[in-house]
Amino acid sequence: MRTAKIIGLIAVLAFAIIFPQIFSNPAVITVAIFTLLYGTATVAWNIFSGYTGYIALGHAAFFGIGSYALAIMCVDWGIPGGNIPLMLVPVAGLIAAIFAVPLGWISLRVRKHTFVVITIAIFFIMQPMAFNLRSITQGSIGISLPIPHWDHVPFHLPFYYYALGMLIVAQIVSWWIRNSKYGLGLLAIRDDEDRALGLGVNTGAAKLAAFVISAFFVGMVGALHAYFQGSIYPAFAFDPLFDIAVALMGFLGGLGTLSGPIIGALILEPTQRYFTMQFSENGYYLIIYGALFLGIILLLPEGIVPTLGKYWNKWKDSRNGAPLQAGDMDAKVQGNGPAKDEVRS
Amino acid sequence: MKLVVDAIITGILTGSIYALMASGLTLIFGVMDIINVGQGALVILGAYLSYYLEQNFHIDLFVGLLITMPAMFLLGVVLEWAFIRPIKRDRTTLSILITFAIALIIEGLLGIFFTNNVVQLQAWYVTASLQVGDFYLAYVYIFGFILSVVLLGGLYLLLYRTKFGFSLLASMQDRTSAQLIGIDVERVSAITFGIGVALAAAGGMAYGATFAFNPGSLYDLISRLLVIIILGGMGSLRGALIASLGMLVIEDVTSVLWSPVWATTVFFVLLIVIMVVRPQGLFGRLEARKQ
Numbered sequence: 001m002r003t004a005k006i007i008g009l010i011a012v013l014a015f016a017i018i019f020p021q022i023f024s025n026p027a028v029i030t031v032a033i034f035t036l037l038y039g040t041a042t043v044a045w046n047i048f049s050g051y052t053g054y055i056a057l058g059h060a061a062f063f064g065i066g067s068y069a070l071a072i073m074c075v076d077w078g079i080p081g082g083n084i085p086l087m088l089v090p091v092a093g094l095i096a097a098i099f100a101v102p103l104g105w106i107s108l109r110v111r112k113h114t115f116v117v118i119t120i121a122i123f124f125i126m127q128p129m130a131f132n133l134r135s136i137t138q139g140s141i142g143i144s145l146p147i148p149h150w151d152h153v154p155f156h157l158p159f160y161y162y163a164l165g166m167l168i169v170a171q172i173v174s175w176w177i178r179n180s181k182y183g184l185g186l187l188a189i190r191d192d193e194d195r196a197l198g199l200g201v202n203t204g205a206a207k208l209a210a211f212v213i214s215a216f217f218v219g220m221v222g223a224l225h226a227y228f229q230g231s232i233y234p235a236f237a238f239d240p241l242f243d244i245a246v247a248l249m250g251f252l253g254g255l256g257t258l259s260g261p262i263i264g265a266l267i268l269e270p271t272q273r274y275f276t277m278q279f280s281e282n283g284y285y286l287i288i289y290g291a292l293f294l295g296i297i298l299l300l301p302e303g304i305v306p307t308l309g310k311y312w313n314k315w316k317d318s319r320n321g322a323p324l325q326a327g328d329m330d331a332k333v334q335g336n337g338p339a340k341d342e343v344r345s
Numbered sequence: 346m347k348l349v350v351d352a353i354i355t356g357i358l359t360g361s362i363y364a365l366m367a368s369g370l371t372l373i374f375g376v377m378d379i380i381n382v383g384q385g386a387l388v389i390l391g392a393y394l395s396y397y398l399e400q401n402f403h404i405d406l407f408v409g410l411l412i413t414m415p416a417m418f419l420l421g422v423v424l425e426w427a428f429i430r431p432i433k434r435d436r437t438t439l440s441i442l443i444t445f446a447i448a449l450i451i452e453g454l455l456g457i458f459f460t461n462n463v464v465q466l467q468a469w470y471v472t473a474s475l476q477v478g479d480f481y482l483a484y485v486y487i488f489g490f491i492l493s494v495v496l497l498g499g500l501y502l503l504l505y506r507t508k509f510g511f512s513l514l515a516s517m518q519d520r521t522s523a524q525l526i527g528i529d530v531e532r533v534s535a536i537t538f539g540i541g542v543a544l545a546a547a548g549g550m551a552y553g554a555t556f557a558f559n560p561g562s563l564y565d566l567i568s569r570l571l572v573i574i575i576l577g578g579m580g581s582l583r584g585a586l587i588a589s590l591g592m593l594v595i596e597d598v599t600s601v602l603w604s605p606v607w608a609t610t611v612f613f614v615l616l617i618v619i620m621v622v623r624p625q626g627l628f629g630r631l632e633a634r635k636q
Contacts, residue, residue, distance in 0.1 A: 053438075055438045055441070055442075057441065057445075106617055106620050106621060107620070109620055109621070109624040110620070110624045110625070112437065112438070113374075113378065113380065113437045113579065114575060114579055114624075114626075116380065116437075116438065116441050117380055117571045117574070117575055117579070118575060118616075118620065120382065120567075120568070120571055121568055121571045121572050121575065121616060122613075123568075124564060124565075124567075124568030124571075125568065125572075125609070125610070125612065125613040125616075128609055128610070129610070132606050132607065132610070240564060244442075244445060244446075244449070247442060248442075251442065284453065284457070285453070286449045286450065286452050286453030286456070287449070287450050287453035287454060287457075289446075289449055290446040290447065290448075290449035290450035290453065291446075291450060293442065293443075293445075293446035293449070294428065294443060294446045294447070294450075297432075297439055297442055297443055297446070298428070298431055298432075298443075301432075301433075301434070301435075301439065
């Protein structure tokens, strides 16, 4: 079982690495880059929201901060297009993380229900800031980033591998947290925060740390996204649909699971790109997106990975001839099941 | 000084309109533990319904409420039945996502039917104004204020003087116990959701007559409404009323004294101050441990 998993993992990685060689069409690579970016963002979002159960719907604020941080650094320091902006992407992520400290501290003073509302409110307040702080952000005119160019390498390739690298790092961090004592503390917060506190988990610091880690990666995603797009505007850098997209991918794949966010992003991002291309006319795109969202949450509230895991366990039990005990399924499904979850990518 | 007084009066009058929308939102949260992020979209939908009736049938805006409010009440009941009731676990979180999705669908539909052009509701009282001493007040603000007072007064009577109100308050206090003493909590929830959405329709009409709007206005609205109900304390009607009046007065005074650009930022600063000092909001209860 274990070797099969490792072989599978290596196969997936190898495929991801040679992907640009197989599909040289720039449009396909572009979709792949967006998928990797959203995958990273969803993995990062899951580190906080999935593990602690605090659903954050304001991570687009960190996406925006990351993209503006990179754009402002590039313009102010007169940095030419090329590799330097790529090196500055982690710095932009760090800036987003620094912003996340006070924002997280304020919003985490309340429990789950109010927390969601506060994250939404914070997002809606950051967006007008980008419009209004004209001296820094140039308002609605937006900022143009340096045009990337590379010698002897196609335009898309460095972005693709950079995004892939980000996704892998984020996934390793997620995996490490999931298997560490710290991660167990986060899961304990999700299941019963007061009991976790009673058992000696420093819940406040643990939540804030997870929030900052996820903001760091989302900020990096925003920065790379901005560099790839070439220019940013307040309305696109701070996009409420980003929050919804990330949450939707997390829920579709399976909240709190390791592989769920990636699977969710792999399925949804290309679908979304397709719909945007087909129905970019105002309105239809929003309706399809909303309907998709409703369908996923009402029909598959647990997400793909936990549901598959449930069937896998059921099938294995029936093959072993062990009679299924009453309440057996519940025990496996309880708490969204990541702790007992066997499926990992 | 005159400008400041003027701003305070306008703030109170517009604040009463926000109170209508926010009371629907906070009522739904109090009874059902559900945060209706779609409230902003429903307000805009209400505004467009009034717009449609006025444009095509020449029905007066306030008379039109007799049609739009029952219609929106029914829509609320249907939404609750179709999308909120099926959620079995993690109600609060999932409800936020679901109502967000509903908001997106409404935004898309409005964009198709009414385009994204900015419109404003028209009536004689939108442009005419009343002179009191040195102050000019558009009649629509005054009528909107009266509408809010009447509707919120009606809501008060419904909650504190009727049997349905008692069962609603009981469900608000403790859902399980209310069920145990024989209250049909599901029916109460559906009607509450309907009332909240009907209030959004009324608020939408008043909003549409005082501000120009398009389908995208829902984002601005919902962010303000959310801040208002957090500040007032989630689930507290009194808090929602005071917070909406207070916020709008402060916003208007800021835009007079400083700059309209920064008026909304005051929301943010206040939110932070209140969250640091009093995380449960002005009139909220501390979230007790949920079993």
